[in-house]
Amino acid sequence: MKKSLILVLAMLMILSVALSACGPKAPATPAPTTATEQPKEPQELTIDIFQENSTLDWQGMSSTGEIQIYNWVMEGLTRSAGQGKVKPGIAEKFEQNADGTVWTFHLRDAKWSDGTPVVAADFKYGAMRALDPKTPRDYTYFLYDIVGAEEYSSGKGTADQVGIKVIDEKTIEYTLKQPVTYFDYLVSFPTYAPVQQAFAEKVGAKFNTEAEFFLTNGPFKIESWQHEAEMVYVKNPEYWDVAAIKLDKVTGLMITEDSTMFNMYESGELDHTISLDADQKAALTKGEVKKYADGSVWFFDFNTTHPVLKNKNIRKALTFAIDRQSFIDNVARQPWVPATAYVQPDLIPDADGKTPWRAAKPGYFKDNDVDGAKVLLAQGMKELGITAIPKLKFMCNDQATAQTYAQAFQEMWKKNLGVEIVIEAVPSAVRIDRQQKHDYEISLAGWGPDYPDPMTDLDLYVTGGGNNDPAYSNPVYDKLIKDAKAEPDKAKKFALMRQAEDILMEDMPVGPIYWRYRNYAVREYVKGFERDGFSPDIQFIYAWIEGKAK
Amino acid sequence: MFKYILKRIAAALVTIWVVVSLTWFMMQAIPGDPFMNEKRVIPELKEQLRARYGLDKPLVIQYGIYMKNFVQGDLGTSFQRKDRTVNTIIKEGLPYTADLGARAIIFGFTVGILLGIVAALNHNKGWDRFSILVAVVGVSIPAFVVAAVLQYYLGVKLKILPVAQYKSFAHTLMPTFALSLGMIAQIARFMRSQMLDVIGQDYIKTAKAKGLSQLKIIWSHEIRNAILPVITVLGPFVAAILAGSFVVETIFAIPGIGKFYVQSINTQDYSLITGITAFVGTLMVFINLLIDILYGLIDPRIRLDGSSK
Numbered sequence: 001m002k003k004s005l006i007l008v009l010a011m012l013m014i015l016s017v018a019l020s021a022c023g024p025k026a027p028a029t030p031a032p033t034t035a036t037e038q039p040k041e042p043q044e045l046t047i048d049i050f051q052e053n054s055t056l057d058w059q060g061m062s063s064t065g066e067i068q069i070y071n072w073v074m075e076g077l078t079r080s081a082g083q084g085k086v087k088p089g090i091a092e093k094f095e096q097n098a099d100g101t102v103w104t105f106h107l108r109d110a111k112w113s114d115g116t117p118v119v120a121a122d123f124k125y126g127a128m129r130a131l132d133p134k135t136p137r138d139y140t141y142f143l144y145d146i147v148g149a150e151e152y153s154s155g156k157g158t159a160d161q162v163g164i165k166v167i168d169e170k171t172i173e174y175t176l177k178q179p180v181t182y183f184d185y186l187v188s189f190p191t192y193a194p195v196q197q198a199f200a201e202k203v204g205a206k207f208n209t210e211a212e213f214f215l216t217n218g219p220f221k222i223e224s225w226q227h228e229a230e231m232v233y234v235k236n237p238e239y240w241d242v243a244a245i246k247l248d249k250v251t252g253l254m255i256t257e258d259s260t261m262f263n264m265y266e267s268g269e270l271d272h273t274i275s276l277d278a279d280q281k282a283a284l285t286k287g288e289v290k291k292y293a294d295g296s297v298w299f300f301d302f303n304t305t306h307p308v309l310k311n312k313n314i315r316k317a318l319t320f321a322i323d324r325q326s327f328i329d330n331v332a333r334q335p336w337v338p339a340t341a342y343v344q345p346d347l348i349p350d351a352d353g354k355t356p357w358r359a360a361k362p363g364y365f366k367d368n369d370v371d372g373a374k375v376l377l378a379q380g381m382k383e384l385g386i387t388a389i390p391k392l393k394f395m396c397n398d399q400a401t402a403q404t405y406a407q408a409f410q411e412m413w414k415k416n417l418g419v420e421i422v423i424e425a426v427p428s429a430v431r432i433d434r435q436q437k438h439d440y441e442i443s444l445a446g447w448g449p450d451y452p453d454p455m456t457d458l459d460l461y462v463t464g465g466g467n468n469d470p471a472y473s474n475p476v477y478d479k480l481i482k483d484a485k486a487e488p489d490k491a492k493k494f495a496l497m498r499q500a501e502d503i504l505m506e507d508m509p510v511g512p513i514y515w516r517y518r519n520y521a522v523r524e525y526v527k528g529f530e531r532d533g534f535s536p537d538i539q540f541i542y543a544w545i546e547g548k549a550k
Numbered sequence: 551m552f553k554y555i556l557k558r559i560a561a562a563l564v565t566i567w568v569v570v571s572l573t574w575f576m577m578q579a580i581p582g583d584p585f586m587n588e589k590r591v592i593p594e595l596k597e598q599l600r601a602r603y604g605l606d607k608p609l610v611i612q613y614g615i616y617m618k619n620f621v622q623g624d625l626g627t628s629f630q631r632k633d634r635t636v637n638t639i640i641k642e643g644l645p646y647t648a649d650l651g652a653r654a655i656i657f658g659f660t661v662g663i664l665l666g667i668v669a670a671l672n673h674n675k676g677w678d679r680f681s682i683l684v685a686v687v688g689v690s691i692p693a694f695v696v697a698a699v700l701q702y703y704l705g706v707k708l709k710i711l712p713v714a715q716y717k718s719f720a721h722t723l724m725p726t727f728a729l730s731l732g733m734i735a736q737i738a739r740f741m742r743s744q745m746l747d748v749i750g751q752d753y754i755k756t757a758k759a760k761g762l763s764q765l766k767i768i769w770s771h772e773i774r775n776a777i778l779p780v781i782t783v784l785g786p787f788v789a790a791i792l793a794g795s796f797v798v799e800t801i802f803a804i805p806g807i808g809k810f811y812v813q814s815i816n817t818q819d820y821s822l823i824t825g826i827t828a829f830v831g832t833l834m835v836f837i838n839l840l841i842d843i844l845y846g847l848i849d850p851r852i853r854l855d856g857s858s859k
Contacts, residue, residue: 051813052631054630054631054632055631055632055633056633057632057633060632208633209633209634226805227634227639227642227805228642228643228805228809229715229716229803229805230715253715253803254803254805255714255803256800256803256809256813257800257801257803259698259701259801260701260713260714260800260801260802260803263701263702263705263706263713263714264713264714266706267705267706267709267712267713268709269712269713269714427815427818429817429818430580
């Protein structure tokens, strides 16, 4: 019998050894340096990049997570300089004609990661990939300012009618339908990325699907990609400005769970966290906690076709009756700023390109103006011929935080105005779908800027617009937006947009609540690391490690 | 036996067809579509995208196309991982989920059996009470709570194990334990009660009277007879481990297929949800079939087709 027991125990031991052998392998340790070498401080960074992206095909990119990877490994005609600004990239200089409809870019000597030169034809090939009617992409419309682009993409025009012209190997020209003051910003986007035709045809459908199927021209290149787990980026020696790049290696881990990300930061496995909640922030030193404006405005989305919400005074009353600061301090506990206007401060400049748009008009109403709200509510009810507001439905995302916020607003409306609401918590995709179909009453929604111009926020609300969820319609507003888009004179353009925002806030189809800022953590020994409200978000290109050994 | 296996395979195929079809139709019933996000596509492009993925066709035709592809082993393309097929995503993620699941099942089963045996042999003494404690803790505390607590204390505070990911043996320890604790608890109690039942049988008294050693009685008679019913509940435990892996994989950032269940429902990735459900459903059906066959082989008294020896 002892023999059987010994046999069983032996089998168990063999099994456990076999299991450990079959399991995941530990990463290989690097070779030790020789005794004579003096290793400088390793320039290696480990960050959280949240999750696997939908695609890394440049022309197919649309999310912040994708666009930031583009910024790390690629360079367009211009490159993001942070805060919605751009600087020369592969194009060392560029100019536009008198009316701003023809932009000419002059390329510097730059190479792909395999040493072949980046040429103007690569940019045209990339743009035509984006416009190919056989492969529709989310952000193809970013090219629709170019003559003939929309027609070709929707199958109504031909490729040779598209206003992109390769003048010579180092010069490319774009002809636009109307002046676009921020076109230099648009070309920094992945939709305008250069693609070497020979490489794309060689790899075919595998383009950018695995580490070995990338050809890049940016500061870093992809060394390895373990799907759903991590990506490793290393310095690209062929990058034209490699002297400015100090980091040798960046490892991006895909950690989606907030608590796991923070635990990994605390244990030293991560040098950075995507976000921090109030409790996590309190556990860190001041030097590690940073804040940035993510550029989004969050607001009440009112369905203006609703029999009660069609009245603007009712909408304004509901908007004015919220104590934003108290909500931010006690409910959300986030570094947000109360919004009493729509277009975000900080990131959107005025006509001079420097002064914030918000400086001229910081807000349109007072936060927590309960008295003003009551007056407007009474006026609104009188105009509608009703004596009481019926129960209204408030739609929000089904995450715990969103529902908590909804409950806070529910309480404030009940207390301040006697208005009762019923909360409908739905998945995000359902909320967006119902908003688009105008199948809601009030919703909690947000919008982030695509480019550094007030139009990124204002043109949402033209009659029939794809993102005009409130179904707002004001011909005066529509004309102002249309005229502003066509106006070549910058000062006049911005004046028209100012009038448009005045009307939007007077009619209030959307009631601003807060502008979102985010906290994140980064080690004090990581220098030059930035986060940006515009895509790209995480910016480590010019970062370096200093003082880690201390 | 052969006829029985054939009948069970046929039943399994029908079950799989029902599971896949139900999942597919339920996904279509959810409002919204996979292209919905805050930065939505303009309507014209959305129509082009829908046409590209075949979502503009009538539902019945879409279903027919899906089932035809499914039968050929093609589970479609993910809407949220545009450059990868569902087959590729499952192929890449499955080794992690299978590895974690296998470790959790083997560990859970082994420790549960051992704990149950020891508890029964020390009835109403220290080990027995300990097994009750483990059972209560294992059944009451969900795997994700255990995972979070382990991660914090062993990974962050004591720094003796890595907090997350799945790169080495050390990385597997916390997720394996978190996932298997519930199984240990239930198997220990079940094995304990089976052992106590067997210990009280007349043939055990006979064996003692015959002068057989204690160890021989325990091994040849008590454990061997007590363990058989425990094997029958392995099937549901495999399902429970797989379900538990969804959250444990997310907490420990393990790139398995479990976390896709949660993510793909939020993003309404129809083909990924249906594909993973179909795959997991198929797996469960065949695992249960294997266990039934195994049971019949282990216990000569049992003939699964109902005939007697």
